[in-house]
Amino acid sequence: MRFPFTARNLLIAAVIALLVLLPVYTALSGNAFFLTLFTRILILALAATSLNLIMGYGGMVSFGHAVYLGIGGYGIGILAFEGISSGFLQWPLAILVSALFALVIGALSLRTRGVYFIMITLALAQMVYYAGVSLSRYGADDGLTINRRSQFSGLIDLSNRTVFYYLCLALLLGTVYLVWRLINSRFGLVIRGAKSNERRMRSIGFPTYRYRLVCFVVAGAICGLAGALLANFTNFISPAMMHWTRSGDLIVMVVLGGMGSVFGPTVGAVALLVLEETLPFLIGKLGFPLFGESAARAAEYWQIVLGPMLLAIALFARGGIVGLLTRTGRD
Amino acid sequence: MTEPLLKIQGLCKRFGGVVATDDITLDIPEGELHAVIGPNGAGKTTLVSQLAGELTPDAGRILLGGTDVTSMPVWRRSLLGTARSFQITSLFPEFTARDNVALAAQAHAGHSFHFWKDARRETALRDTAHAALSRVGMGDRADVRVSRLSHGEHRQIEIAMALATRPRLLLLDEPMAGLGSSEAAGMLALLRALKRQYTIVLIEHDMEAVFALADRISVLVYGRVIATGAPEAIRANTQVREAYLGENSVAGAGDA
Numbered sequence A: 001m002r003f004p005f006t007a008r009n010l011l012i013a014a015v016i017a018l019l020v021l022l023p024v025y026t027a028l029s030g031n032a033f034f035l036t037l038f039t040r041i042l043i044l045a046l047a048a049t050s051l052n053l054i055m056g057y058g059g060m061v062s063f064g065h066a067v068y069l070g071i072g073g074y075g076i077g078i079l080a081f082e083g084i085s086s087g088f089l090q091w092p093l094a095i096l097v098s099a100l101f102a103l104v105i106g107a108l109s110l111r112t113r114g115v116y117f118i119m120i121t122l123a124l125a126q127m128v129y130y131a132g133v134s135l136s137r138y139g140a141d142d143g144l145t146i147n148r149r150s151q152f153s154g155l156i157d158l159s160n161r162t163v164f165y166y167l168c169l170a171l172l173l174g175t176v177y178l179v180w181r182l183i184n185s186r187f188g189l190v191i192r193g194a195k196s197n198e199r200r201m202r203s204i205g206f207p208t209y210r211y212r213l214v215c216f217v218v219a220g221a222i223c224g225l226a227g228a229l230l231a232n233f234t235n236f237i238s239p240a241m242m243h244w245t246r247s248g249d250l251i252v253m254v255v256l257g258g259m260g261s262v263f264g265p266t267v268g269a270v271a272l273l274v275l276e277e278t279l280p281f282l283i284g285k286l287g288f289p290l291f292g293e294s295a296a297r298a299a300e301y302w303q304i305v306l307g308p309m310l311l312a313i314a315l316f317a318r319g320g321i322v323g324l325l326t327r328t329g330r331d
Numbered sequence B: 001m002t003e004p005l006l007k008i009q010g011l012c013k014r015f016g017g018v019v020a021t022d023d024i025t026l027d028i029p030e031g032e033l034h035a036v037i038g039p040n041g042a043g044k045t046t047l048v049s050q051l052a053g054e055l056t057p058d059a060g061r062i063l064l065g066g067t068d069v070t071s072m073p074v075w076r077r078s079l080l081g082t083a084r085s086f087q088i089t090s091l092f093p094e095f096t097a098r099d100n101v102a103l104a105a106q107a108h109a110g111h112s113f114h115f116w117k118d119a120r121r122e123t124a125l126r127d128t129a130h131a132a133l134s135r136v137g138m139g140d141r142a143d144v145r146v147s148r149l150s151h152g153e154h155r156q157i158e159i160a161m162a163l164a165t166r167p168r169l170l171l172l173d174e175p176m177a178g179l180g181s182s183e184a185a186g187m188l189a190l191l192r193a194l195k196r197q198y199t200i201v202l203i204e205h206d207m208e209a210v211f212a213l214a215d216r217i218s219v220l221v222y223g224r225v226i227a228t229g230a231p232e233a234i235r236a237n238t239q240v241r242e243a244y245l246g247e248n249s250v251a252g253a254g255d256a
Helices: A007-029 A033-057 A066-081 A087-109 A114-133 A161-184 A186-203 A208-234 A244-257 A264-291 A293-301 A303-316 A320-324 B044-052 B074-080 B097-107 B123-135 B151-164 B181-194 B207-213 B231-236 B238-243 B247-255
Strands: B006-015 B018-028 B033-037 B059-064 B082-085 B169-173 B199-203 B216-221 B224-229
Touching: A007 A033, A007 A161, A007 A264, A007 A320, A033 A066, A033 A161, A033 A186, A033 A208, A033 A244, A033 A264, A066 A087, A066 A114, A066 A208, A066 A244, A087 A114, A087 A208, A114 A244, A161 A186, A161 A208, A186 A208, A186 B074, A186 B097, A244 A264, A244 A303, A244 A320, A264 A293, A264 A303, A264 A320, B006 B044, B018 B044, B018 B059, B018 B224, B033 B044, B033 B207, B044 B082, B044 B169, B044 B199, B074 B082, B074 B097, B082 B151, B097 B123, B097 B151, B123 B151, B151 B169, B151 B181, B181 B199, B181 B207, B207 B231, B216 B231, B216 B238, B224 B231, B224 B238, B231 B238
Parallel strands: B033 B199, B033 B216, B082 B169, B169 B199
Antiparallel strands: B006 B018, B006 B059, B216 B224
């Protein structure tokens, strides 16, 4: 595998370098704001990467993918609440339960296609959301505070910000590599073939349903891991983690960064969350000399600026940011 | 007498009020090239879709090598040795020709729950794909993306994909559709080379090709087989002449 100096590869290298060096900046400046922001970005990038596996490569547009963030998070939160704080127990369980939910949701939804698939994944995810709302023992609507982060017998100290950040980064990069291996394996070619032309896949002898289902479960498990990280990061779980708007955010990250590119979702997550943080600030600052006080009020409506940007990407850059930088016709 | 490879017994398929397949019974022995002809809307593609497994018949049975496959899904029939080429090209446009054909080979080389190893480096699959592509005259175009290949080349890849599944029964749905005259001549030569090695059910509108290639011909009109027999017998059959073949096209086929 060679990595020529294309604009796309340079962007990816720059993003990785930024992510790796960020804690150094924090240590030097003493300002932890960016470390916190980027920890969150890494976790959501991990979730978006798992969505990209089924959406970008498998053509399965799940509008309920955040449900596994919630299930992974609740796995951690409930166990912590019940007094089990060992990460060696919490994390595998969170991932396993996410995978089981994905198995059930996938088994039902993968019998449908197109809009129906989107609607069924959305509906099932909302059912789980309302189940979370009704869990009165675990805070119902208000959620649940986690008093103690997962314990790894002193091997990894999650309460150390920098350690936590690098753990998230390592898991993200490891997952991106895993997805890259996966999509070029036999399994991956079946998934991609089924996206391209499922009828033909069946006619050459592939029982496509079971491959798509396994892919759906793998994505759910990875997103469950992201949920476990998120719960530990915020020290808090609530049904809002798996609200359908969160699923929408994940789709936006994937589309913005570039569907069907292994690093696309990471780029998309960085772009979306950095824009969310900086747009209100920029509108206020840049607008002030022109419009005075009203610019500050306009800053509250920063989504008016973000919306058209996403629209432009969706209309004119099918491959997202990463796709823009890849010359067409090359793989 | 040996058991025919493909037995079709009393096959019926209706779409609302339209009878697309009307009580078809047909035995096709191993190694035969059996052409199915008929006017547009006679139900030829419907018949092939039932043989391939995409459509389930309302009544009747289909036996492949003695196994009842009537209610088997498409992919399972493929594993039993039924391969189909599509009338309207049906490929994976974003992959190369070799990827397309290797995928067909992969389906028949054990399960695909391999998550780590690069499938494009599995030499057995790549070699099978290359052999199939060479067979149809596409060996030197193997690494071109399918979306960049011509219609004629797509038709060739269709056949190569079918061959890569190591079939016993080839269902070819108008392999010459839309081909220019030199491409059609190439396809005719290819079909002639495949004859005898495979049992072939051929749907084709090109009468010259059909009469030159087929061992036997079935004539389908309104879902019903009105005649089955050797090309000469079909050409001489007055019922067929009336229902389908104009005098001119029969004369044309005779010249071929």
